[in-house]
Amino acid sequence: MEKSGLFQIGDVAKMFHISVGTLRHYEKSGLLQPEYTDNKTGYRYYSTRQFECLNTIRYLRVLDMPLEQIADFINNRDVERMQIMLRQQKEMVISKQKELEIIERKIENRLRQIEDALSSQLDTICIRQFESRRIAWIENTLSINSYLDLETSIRQLEQHQQNTVVFLGKVGVGIAREKLLNGEYNKYDKVFLLLDKEDAYSGPVEEIPEETCVTLRFCGGHKEAFVYYKRMMDFITEQKFRISGFSKEITMIDYGITDDTEKFVTEIQIPISHSEA
Incomplete structure (x- = not known):
């Protein structure tokens, strides 16, 4: 040829x-x-x-x-076929733009959380006001000796979600009010996801009203939390506060970010109200 x-x-x-x-x-x-x-x-x-x-x-x-x-x-x-294809593709682009905007906001959230954790004042008891928050949670009695002890519960929370927990809110654990009052700080009652505003979670979600909490941040993870609960409960007793709900214990920096345990930061939040007495 x-x-x-x-x-x-x-x-x-x-x-x-x-x-x-x-x-x-x-x-x-x-x-x-x-x-x-x-x-x-x-x-x-x-x-x-x-x-x-x-x-x-x-x-x-x-x-x-x-x-x-x-x-x-x-x-x-065909002209009409091209028009249909372009319209369909335009809809897909708009949808992806919305997804990317959500991802961008979530990245910003994570950056703020890390920066907040790095600037933490550790081992100091504070009183903080929290706006209303959404959580998804499961009741599950467990002791935590390592981060692996949470994996089964996290998978349960993650089940049927389009977005994995990696892109959903921060994972935390909680102790019921009754156990806090009885000094039982080594067993957790629930595992939860503290959801960001952007999170779409398929499943039961509870909205926690605005609350005042006694808080403390420390270097370490869940297995080191026991001694800090005792300090916080002593403070609550001294100040004659009344515990009004379950504790929220959240690792702000953990194995998901670094292997250096000296950089771990965990926050404990115990909701309180003024004693009626």
Whole structure:
């Protein structure tokens, strides 16, 4: 065959700023067959009449359109079909933009939480006001000797979620009011997810009203928390406060971020009200 007016695959790849491998992939996918293939050398050649088709493929790929959909259009080209495809792709782009906006806000949340943890005043009892918060939780009595002891409960909370717990709110554990009053600080009653505003959680969610809490942050994880609960309960007794709910114990920096245990930060929150006496 006369090869004048034909371009080798490498030259076409350079002209359209794509790789030779991409052109071969288009061929295998049935999108664009070479005008001529030399049986002796295996060299592939393309003609100028294929350039418009290749340009259309490249345009649709930039729009992130699946190859199967592009192949269907290439084989059944039509103005109305193109309009439908572009409208569908526009809807997908808008949806992805919304998803990316949520991810951006969640990254900002995590950065703020880490910065907050790094600037923590440790071993100091404080009284803080918290706005209303949403939590998803399960009742589960457990002792925690390592972060692995939480895994089963986390998987239960994660079940049926489109977004994994990695992108959902912070995991925490809690001790019921009755156990706090009885000095039982080594067994937890519930595992929960403290949800961010952006989180869409499939399952029961409880909204905790605005509350005042006695709080304390310390260097360490759940297994070191016992002694800090005792200090906080002594403070609550001395100040004649009344415990009004379950504790919320959240690791702000843990194995999910660093292996350096000296950088771990955990916060305990115990909700309180003024004694009526």
